[in-house]
Amino acid sequence: MLYRENGQFKTSYRADQQIFPIVQDRWAMLAILLIGFVLVPAFASDYMFRAILVPFLIMAMAAVGVNILVGYCGQISLGSGAFMAVGAYGAFNFFARIPGLPLIPALILGGLCATVFGILFGLPSLRVRGLYLAVATLAAQFFADWMFLRIKWFTMDTPSGSVSVSNLQVLGWPIESATSKYLFCLALLVLVALAAKNLVRSAIGREWMAIRDMDVAAAVIGIRPMYAKLSAFAVSSFIIGVAGALWAFVYLGAWEPAAFSVEMSFRLLFMVIIGGLGSIMGSFFGAAFIVVLPIFLNQFLPWAAGLVGFVISTAGVSHAEQMIFGALIVWFLIVEPHGLAKLWSTGKQKLRLWPFPH
Amino acid sequence: MKLRKVVLAVAVVAAAASSALSTSALAQAKEQFIPVLSYRTGPYAPNGTPWANGYVDYIKLINARGGINGVKLAWEECETGYDTARSVECYERLKSRGASLVQPLSTGATFAITEKAPGDKIPVVTIGYGRSESADGTVFKWNFPIAGTYWVAADAILQAVAKKEGGLDKLKGKKIALVYHDSPYGKEPIPLLQERAKMHGFDLQLLPVAAPGVEQKATWLQVRQSRPDYVFLWGWGVMNSTALKEAQATGYSREKMYGVWWAGAEPDVKDVGDGAKGYNAVTMQHGAEPQSKVVKDILEQVHAKGQGTGPKDEVGQVLYMRGAMSAMLGIEGIRAAQDRYGKGKVMTGEQVRYGLENLNLTQPKLDALGFAGVMRPISTSCVDHMGAAWARIHTWDGKQWKFSSDWLQADEQVIKPLVRSTAAKYAGEKKITPRAGEDCQS
Numbered sequence: 001m002l003y004r005e006n007g008q009f010k011t012s013y014r015a016d017q018q019i020f021p022i023v024q025d026r027w028a029m030l031a032i033l034l035i036g037f038v039l040v041p042a043f044a045s046d047y048m049f050r051a052i053l054v055p056f057l058i059m060a061m062a063a064v065g066v067n068i069l070v071g072y073c074g075q076i077s078l079g080s081g082a083f084m085a086v087g088a089y090g091a092f093n094f095f096a097r098i099p100g101l102p103l104i105p106a107l108i109l110g111g112l113c114a115t116v117f118g119i120l121f122g123l124p125s126l127r128v129r130g131l132y133l134a135v136a137t138l139a140a141q142f143f144a145d146w147m148f149l150r151i152k153w154f155t156m157d158t159p160s161g162s163v164s165v166s167n168l169q170v171l172g173w174p175i176e177s178a179t180s181k182y183l184f185c186l187a188l189l190v191l192v193a194l195a196a197k198n199l200v201r202s203a204i205g206r207e208w209m210a211i212r213d214m215d216v217a218a219a220v221i222g223i224r225p226m227y228a229k230l231s232a233f234a235v236s237s238f239i240i241g242v243a244g245a246l247w248a249f250v251y252l253g254a255w256e257p258a259a260f261s262v263e264m265s266f267r268l269l270f271m272v273i274i275g276g277l278g279s280i281m282g283s284f285f286g287a288a289f290i291v292v293l294p295i296f297l298n299q300f301l302p303w304a305a306g307l308v309g310f311v312i313s314t315a316g317v318s319h320a321e322q323m324i325f326g327a328l329i330v331w332f333l334i335v336e337p338h339g340l341a342k343l344w345s346t347g348k349q350k351l352r353l354w355p356f357p358h
Numbered sequence: 359m360k361l362r363k364v365v366l367a368v369a370v371v372a373a374a375a376s377s378a379l380s381t382s383a384l385a386q387a388k389e390q391f392i393p394v395l396s397y398r399t400g401p402y403a404p405n406g407t408p409w410a411n412g413y414v415d416y417i418k419l420i421n422a423r424g425g426i427n428g429v430k431l432a433w434e435e436c437e438t439g440y441d442t443a444r445s446v447e448c449y450e451r452l453k454s455r456g457a458s459l460v461q462p463l464s465t466g467a468t469f470a471i472t473e474k475a476p477g478d479k480i481p482v483v484t485i486g487y488g489r490s491e492s493a494d495g496t497v498f499k500w501n502f503p504i505a506g507t508y509w510v511a512a513d514a515i516l517q518a519v520a521k522k523e524g525g526l527d528k529l530k531g532k533k534i535a536l537v538y539h540d541s542p543y544g545k546e547p548i549p550l551l552q553e554r555a556k557m558h559g560f561d562l563q564l565l566p567v568a569a570p571g572v573e574q575k576a577t578w579l580q581v582r583q584s585r586p587d588y589v590f591l592w593g594w595g596v597m598n599s600t601a602l603k604e605a606q607a608t609g610y611s612r613e614k615m616y617g618v619w620w621a622g623a624e625p626d627v628k629d630v631g632d633g634a635k636g637y638n639a640v641t642m643q644h645g646a647e648p649q650s651k652v653v654k655d656i657l658e659q660v661h662a663k664g665q666g667t668g669p670k671d672e673v674g675q676v677l678y679m680r681g682a683m684s685a686m687l688g689i690e691g692i693r694a695a696q697d698r699y700g701k702g703k704v705m706t707g708e709q710v711r712y713g714l715e716n717l718n719l720t721q722p723k724l725d726a727l728g729f730a731g732v733m734r735p736i737s738t739s740c741v742d743h744m745g746a747a748w749a750r751i752h753t754w755d756g757k758q759w760k761f762s763s764d765w766l767q768a769d770e771q772v773i774k775p776l777v778r779s780t781a782a783k784y785a786g787e788k789k790i791t792p793r794a795g796e797d798c799q800s
Contacts, residue, residue: 051450055443062708096787128693149540149566159549159780160489160542162469166788176477252446253473256466256542295447298437315398315407315771318437 003352019197036186041179049178056247056291057185063271063283064196064238070269071277072200073232074212075125076133081264082121082238085242085257086144086250089115089154092163095249096156103170107188107245112239115234116145122233126226129215133197141262164254181250188246192239197280200237206233207259209278240268274332276341285340293328297321360722388693389432390425390704391458392417392685393452395467400439401570402595404625405677410435411462411668412681415656417689418667422659426693427701442466449474458710459483459688465543475500480707481714483691485684486511486619486642490546493744494781495715496792502714502743504687505736506642506768508618509776512547512590513768514640514749515616517566519588521763530559533584537577537601538592540566547592547618553776560709568790571597578604591617591639595654598626602634612637616751623676627754637754640766641676643733644683645752646759648674652682676759679732686727687736691717715740734765747773 003024010016020026044053066080091110097103121140125133148154148161155163168175175184199205207228210218219225248255267290275286298321305312310319336343350357396410397403406421417431425431434455436448442612445467449460468488475482476499482488483502490509492501493678519534520526536551538544548564555562563586565577571593578601581589589610591601596620605612613636617626617753618623622639624646647653653674661670672678695713695766705713724730736745751763785792 045454047450050445052550055447160465160469160544160545162466164469164473164788166473198644252442252470254469256444256469257542258466261569299451313398313409314396314435314437315403318399318439 002349002354005352017201019249022198033190037183041183044182046178049182052292053182054185054251055247056287057182057189058251059271059291060284060287061185061189061192061217062240062243063287064269066237066268067179067275067277067280067283068196068200068208068239069232069236070272071279072205072212073208073229073236073283074129075122075229075232076130076269077137077236078134078262078265079121079137079144079343080268081260081262082140082144082246082269083114083118083237084242084244084264085148085235085260087111087244088116088188088255088260089148089163090114090241091245091249093154093156095098095165096163103168103175103249105118107242107249110245111238111242114244115238117340118233118237118241119230121287122230125229125233138262138265141265145257145261147342148196148260152177152332158252160256161291162254162256165249166253168249185246185250188242192242193284196235197237200280204228212278270329272339273327274339276339279339279341281344282339282341285344289332289340293337294321294325295325362601368552371514380795384734386711388704390429390458391431391452392431392688393449393455393457394433395438395445395448395452395460395462395464396435397438397440397463399437400441405441405595405620405623406463408623408625408668408672408675408677409681411672412678412683413461414667414681415660415678416652416682416685417675418660418665419652419656420689421665421686421739424759426689429692429696429704431689438464438467440464440466442470446470446474453478453480458692458705458707459714461485461684461688462488464617465489465546466541469542472498472501479711481691481711483684483688483714485687486680487543490550491777491780491784493742494555494560494777495738495740495743497781497785497790498743501690502738502747504717504738504743505683505712505726505733505757506619506747506749507744507772508543508592510551510744510747510749510768511618511640511642512550513554513747513773514766515590515618516551517766517769518638518640518751518763519616526558530706532560533561533586534564534590535563535565535566535581535584535586536573536589536590536592537565537581539571539594539597540568543594543620544592549772549780550776551590553772554756557772566655567593567597567601572783574604577737578608578610581610582608582732582793586692587614589615593617593621593626597621599629599630602627602630602637606630606633616640619680619749622673622682622752622754622759623680624759625677632756634754636753638751638753638762639783640749640758641748641752641759642680643746644676645750645761646674646676647679647732650728650732651672651730652686652732653679656682683729683733686729687717687719690719690723690727694718695704714738715743717745722760726799740793 020029069075069077087110090113091106094109095106097177155161175181207223210223211228215225271286271290274289276282301317301320302312397406417433421430436452438445449471457480461483462471468484471482481500481502485504486506488503490507492498492503493507520529551562565580567574567577593601615637617639619640619642622641624648627634660666691714692705692710694717695709699709715738720735734748738745747768749766750761753762754757
């Protein structure tokens with residue numbers, strides 16, 4: 001009912017190729033953007049911005065990047081944390097070494113560093129696939145950990161190995177307040193998500209998907225596996241690198257290599273699996289699930305327990321949070337192995353037929 | 359008629375709600391809120407838990423004593439799991455409830471929160487950890503590494519070693535290995551040790567151990583090969599007991615091992631038991647103090663009433679005492695702020711910062727607080743946010759920690775220039791102008 005498409009005729013290729021072919025979706029998207037850019041800044045609290053929304057936005061961007069590689073091109077990667085680290089330290093080095101370099105070029109240069117790094121560690125993908133590739137990309141993770149701990153040049157010879165940035169601004173607009181950080185991340189995320197969505201709909205995106213579905217068949221019909229795989233690595237690590245730079249610059253402010261440990265790689269992989277492989281929207285769902293849910297549980301559990309006159313200790317809450325979180329992951333994957341995005345599209349499909357399902 | 363009833367009802371409800379709001383606001387106004395960032399889960403939980411127990415128990419003790427000049431303390435714990443990103447989330451969450459000071463309890467989180475504190479105007483209190491150069495209050499206006507930094511620790515250990523050898527000049531040609539947790543925490547002492555190595559001509563060997571520190575075979579193989587005269591252990595959590603076991607397996611004498619204060623508590627040596635006998639660790643002022651008055655007070659006024667936070671037999675152990683002492687120094691900062699801005703009032707972050715900067719804990723004050731014999735007097739100033747640089751060495755005798763040295767004071771001649779130059783470098787990077795005299799009065 002809500003999604004009835006009666007009367008929506010597409011009379012041109014342009015109309016047929018829109019990102020959101022249904023009018024309702026377009027309006028919903030506009031509404032979401034309006035809420036994101038106008039309503040949320042007007043009403044959210046400082047804590048909401050700094051601790052929940054900003055990390056969610058940055059992680060969603062990273063998840064979009066991982067999804068391009070893992071979801072669209074089928075190259076399982078456990079090196080996403082390393083790509084984030086390279087983006088962060090790359091941007092930091094450009095930012096700190098070139099006086100007066102504006103923030104956005106620094107972020108882009110950081111992303112380009114990650115691109116080079118990604119292509120380099122994507123080379124094994126030409127020979128190995130699946131789990132073997134996952135193990136090979138793990139090398140990127142360990143190499144990055146080692147590099148940023150050991151090579152002092154990358155951390156500007158700081159004695160502790162921890163680096164920090166400050167005085168961030170874009171065209172004279174300081175990125176200091178919670179709202180400005182949020183809006184900056186949101187704007188970048190919208191740009192990246194739009195670009196990624198269009199990319200996966202284009203010829204190159206179809207090449208990635210062909211490689212994912214069956215690389216031999218793809219090669220037979222004239223797709224160059226090397227070009228397709230390495231371009232997926234390049235695009236994905238650029239986006240992940242920019243997200244890493246944002247995580248370091250905007251969210252943490254000061255960081256150490258441990259901020260981009262192998263745990264980060266796992267979290268990113270879980271995000272795309274739970275959110276939905278091969279779906280840009282799934283990246284958002286996955287990021288929300290992994291970033292927001294633990295924090296929500298951590299605050300909701302003591303409150304819920306308080307309702308029934310129960311007091312849980314801090315450690316108890318933390319353990320319960322991890323157990324529930326783990327159980328939810330298992331449950332979701334059993335109920336919907338294709339991720340939250342699939343759940344969403346199933347719901348949408350049902351709404352189309354509602355109230356007369358067949 | 360109907361309309362009038364509705365209007366009346368709305369007015370009554372509104373009045374009730376507003377009065378309820380104002381009374382709750384009043385009730386809140388009398389409470390000083392302290393966030394407690396702790397980790398009771400994760401790889402460092404065995405060490406983080408006793409610290410948090412001591413910290414919370416001391417807050418409860420102050421409330422049992424009637425608060426700070428009548429102002430009761432409110433607190434809320436937030437579990438970080440020693441994860442920096444989660445610590446930042448906790449900080450933001452508790453900040454919004456009116457935090458007057460924050461103790462991050464992790465070097466990584468300290469670095470991240472240091473960048474946020476000046477904007478939020480919340481003092482970052484790091485008792486015995488954090489960034490060493492933040493002792494310079496003219497650059498780090500909001501950081502308070504009260505009672506000691508890692509440079510103090512490294513210097514105290516070196517002095518203890520020198521005493522054993524018979525003078526600092528006897529260190530020439532000796533080999534000292536630093537086995538450290540490969541993170542900002544573990545790397546903190548390196549600049550000081552390098553400086554000292556240059557001064558006295560000993561050979562410093564740096565042996566990093568990847569976090570969390572269970573894999574140390576390669577490190578101890580290096581120790582076996584190079585046979586250093588001393589091993590300094592800069593570990594935390596599971597890394598410490600692993601190092602002791604590896605030392606035992608390698609046959610390296612535990613008497614020649616000196617740990618930092620985070621590597622010298624009961625959870626580190628308990629599992630190793632006799633194997634750790636003779637292992638030394640520096641301790642910032644206090645050690646295990648089950649006989650001190652404050653411990654007896656906590657047992658009497660908190661634990662006896664069934665309000666204790668952790669197991670009773672851990673009260674007074676090393677990390678528990680560190681938690682209690684950390685809480686005490688923060689609370690005394692609030693008290694000092696009240697002395698200036700009005701007794702019995704709730705202090706803001708800025709006011710507490712002033713209090714922490716003008717802390718003067720004399721011996722009589724310490725005695726009154728129950729810290730007699732636990733620590734020495736401390737007084738901070740605008741320039742010196744550390745206050746004191748005293749430490750002792752204690753040694754594990756197989757059953758408990760016992761002091762094995764006199765009070766040692768870190769050499770200011772070595773530390774001060776290092777603090778100043780590193781802080782100046784930070785100020786240059788961040789474009790901070792060091793505070794002038796008049797700023798110190800605020």
